[in-house]
Amino acid sequence: MIVRTPPGILAAAALIARKDLAIEFRTRSAFLAALTFSLVAIAIFYFAWDATAVGAVDLAPGVLWVIFTFSGLLGLHRSFGVEEADRAIDALLASPIDREAVFLGKAFANLAFVLGVQAVAIPAVALFYNLPLTRVLLPLTAIAVLAAIGLVSVGTLFSAMASNTRLAELLLPVLALPFFVPIVMPAAQVTARLLQGRPISEAMSWLRILIAFDIVFVVACALAFPFTLED
Amino acid sequence: MTASARESDRPRFDWLLALAVVAMLATFVRVAYFTPVEARQGLAQKIFYLHVPTAFIALYVAFAIVGLTSAMYLWLRDERLDRIAASAAEVGVVYMAVVLLTGPMWAKPIWGTWWTWDARLTLTLFAWFVFLGYLILRGAIEDESTRSRYSAVLGILGTLLVPFIHLSVYLFRTLHPMPILLKPSRPSLPNDMLLTFGMAFVALTLLFVALIRIRYRLAVTLDALGHEEAAEEARVGTLRPHPIR
Numbered sequence: 294m295i296v297r298t299p300p301g302i303l304a305a306a307a308l309i310a311r312k313d314l315a316i317e318f319r320t321r322s323a324f325l326a327a328l329t330f331s332l333v334a335i336a337i338f339y340f341a342w343d344a345t346a347v348g349a350v351d352l353a354p355g356v357l358w359v360i361f362t363f364s365g366l367l368g369l370h371r372s373f374g375v376e377e378a379d380r381a382i383d384a385l386l387a388s389p390i391d392r393e394a395v396f397l398g399k400a401f402a403n404l405a406f407v408l409g410v411q412a413v414a415i416p417a418v419a420l421f422y423n424l425p426l427t428r429v430l431l432p433l434t435a436i437a438v439l440a441a442i443g444l445v446s447v448g449t450l451f452s453a454m455a456s457n458t459r460l461a462e463l464l465l466p467v468l469a470l471p472f473f474v475p476i477v478m479p480a481a482q483v484t485a486r487l488l489q490g491r492p493i494s495e496a497m498s499w500l501r502i503l504i505a506f507d508i509v510f511v512v513a514c515a516l517a518f519p520f521t522l523e524d
Numbered sequence: 525m526t527a528s529a530r531e532s533d534r535p536r537f538d539w540l541l542a543l544a545v546v547a548m549l550a551t552f553v554r555v556a557y558f559t560p561v562e563a564r565q566g567l568a569q570k571i572f573y574l575h576v577p578t579a580f581i582a583l584y585v586a587f588a589i590v591g592l593t594s595a596m597y598l599w600l601r602d603e604r605l606d607r608i609a610a611s612a613a614e615v616g617v618v619y620m621a622v623v624l625l626t627g628p629m630w631a632k633p634i635w636g637t638w639w640t641w642d643a644r645l646t647l648t649l650f651a652w653f654v655f656l657g658y659l660i661l662r663g664a665i666e667d668e669s670t671r672s673r674y675s676a677v678l679g680i681l682g683t684l685l686v687p688f689i690h691l692s693v694y695l696f697r698t699l700h701p702m703p704i705l706l707k708p709s710r711p712s713l714p715n716d717m718l719l720t721f722g723m724a725f726v727a728l729t730l731l732f733v734a735l736i737r738i739r740y741r742l743a744v745t746l747d748a749l750g751h752e753e754a755a756e757e758a759r760v761g762t763l764r765p766h767p768i769r
Binding site: 447450454457458459460464467468470471472474475478479482498499502505506509510513514517520521 | 598653660665670673674684685688691693
C-alpha cells in the first residue's frame with residue numbers, strides 16, 4: 294500500500310491554482326471575455342471625454358485602473374462559480390488540505406488571470422492613448438502587481454461568499470467595489486505622476502497606502518476565508 | 525405556544541422610544557427658538573445640531589458596534605451578537621442617510637455647492653456603501669448560520685477598510701471644517717450652542733439605542749418564526765414548494 298502524506302500549504306495551494314488555471318486554459322471562456330471587455334472599454338472610454346479638452350495622458354490612468362477593476366471582477370466571478378457545478382467544492386473541502394491553502398490557491402490562479410489581462414490591457418492603453426510606455430514600463434508593472442494582489446485577496450474572499458448567496462454574481466461588485474477604492478486611487482495617482490514624468494518620490498504616500506492595504510488584506514482575507522466555508 | 529409566550533407577543537409600551545421622541549422634540553424646540561442664530565451663517569447653521577451628532581453616531585458608534593460584535597460573533601458564536609451587529613448596521617445606514625441628506629442642505633447655502641469630493645464627504649459616502657452592501661448580503665442568504673458568519677466577515681473587513689479610505693481621501697485636499705468640539709483645546713462654541721449641541725447628541729443617542737432595540741426584537745421574532753416554520757415542515761412534510769437550486 295502506498296501511503297501518501299498530504300501536501301504542505303504552499304504545495305497544496307499550487308495544486309489548486311494549477312487545477313483552476315488548467316480549467317481556464319482549456320475553456321478560455323473567462324479570459325477571452327475579460328480581454329475583449331478590456332479592449333472594448335478602452336476604446337469606448339476615449340469617447341467619454343472631450344479629447345480636445347482633456348489630454349489622453351491625463352485620461353489614461355483613470356481608464357487603465359477602472360478597466361482593471363471591472364475586468365478583474367469578471368475573472369473573480371468564476372473563481373468559486375466553477376466549484377458550484379456538481380458541488381465540486383465539497384470534494385475540495387473533503388481533501389486533506391488546509392482551508393487557507395484553498396484560499397491561496399484560488400488567489401494565485403486569480404492573480405495569474407488578472408495579471409494576464411493587464412499584460413494585454415496596459416500595452417493596449419499605451420497604444421490607443423499614445424503613452425510613452427517604455428519609459429514607465431518597469432514601475433508601472435510593479436504597481437500593477439501591487440494593485441492586483443490587493444484586488445485578488447479581497448475579490449477571492451468575496452467570490453467565495455457571493456457564490457453561496459441567492460444573488461450570486463450580482464453581489465460581488467456590490468461587496469467588492471468599495472474595497473477597491475484604496476487600490477484604484479493610489480494606483481491611478483502613481484500612474485498619473487509616472488506618465489507626467491514626475492519622480493516616484495512624489496507619489497510615495499500613495500504607494501505606502503497601496504502596500505499597507507496589500508499586507509493587511511492578504512492576511513485578513515486568508516484568516517477570514519475558513520469562516521466562509523464551514524459545513 | 526404557552527400563555528406567557530403569548531403575553532410577551534402583545535405590543536408593549538416602548539418607554540425608551542417614547543423618551544427618545546420626547547428628547548428629540550425638546551431638542552428641536554430648543555434649536556428653533558432658544559438657541560442664538562449664528563452670526564455669519566445665519567439660520568443655515570441650525571442644521572449643525574442634527575448633522576454633526578448624527579454623523580458622529582453613524583460613523584464611529586455604529587461602525588464600532590458592527591466591527592466589535594462581528595469579531596466577537598466569530599469567536600463566541602452567540603446569535604445575540606449577530607443580531608446586535610445587524611441592528612446597528614441597519615440603524616447606522618439610516619443615520620448615515622440623514623448625514624448625507626442634511627450635508628448638501630447645509631453645503632448649498634454656505635459652500636455654494638450641494639456636493640464636493642471632500643475627504644469627509646467621500647469617506648461617509650463609501651462607509652454608507654459598505655453598510656448597504658452588508659445589508660444586501662444579509663438579505664441574500666437564507667441559512668441563519670451562514671448569514672451570521674458571512675456578515676461577520678464583512679463587518680470585520682469593513683471596519684478594516686475605513687482607515688484606508690480615510691487615508692486615501694485625506695491625501696486629497698479637504699474643504700470640510702476641522703473639528704470644533706473634539707480637539708485638545710476648549711471647544712470653540714458659545715455656551716448656549718454647546719448646551720443645545722449636547723442635548724441634540726443625547727437625544728440622537730437615545731433614539732439610536734431605541735431603534736436598535738426595536739430592530740433587535742424584530743430579529744428575535746423573525747428567527748423564532750423561521751424555527752417554527754422549520755419545525756412545522758419537519759412534522760407535516762413540505763409546506764411550501766422549495767425553490768429549485
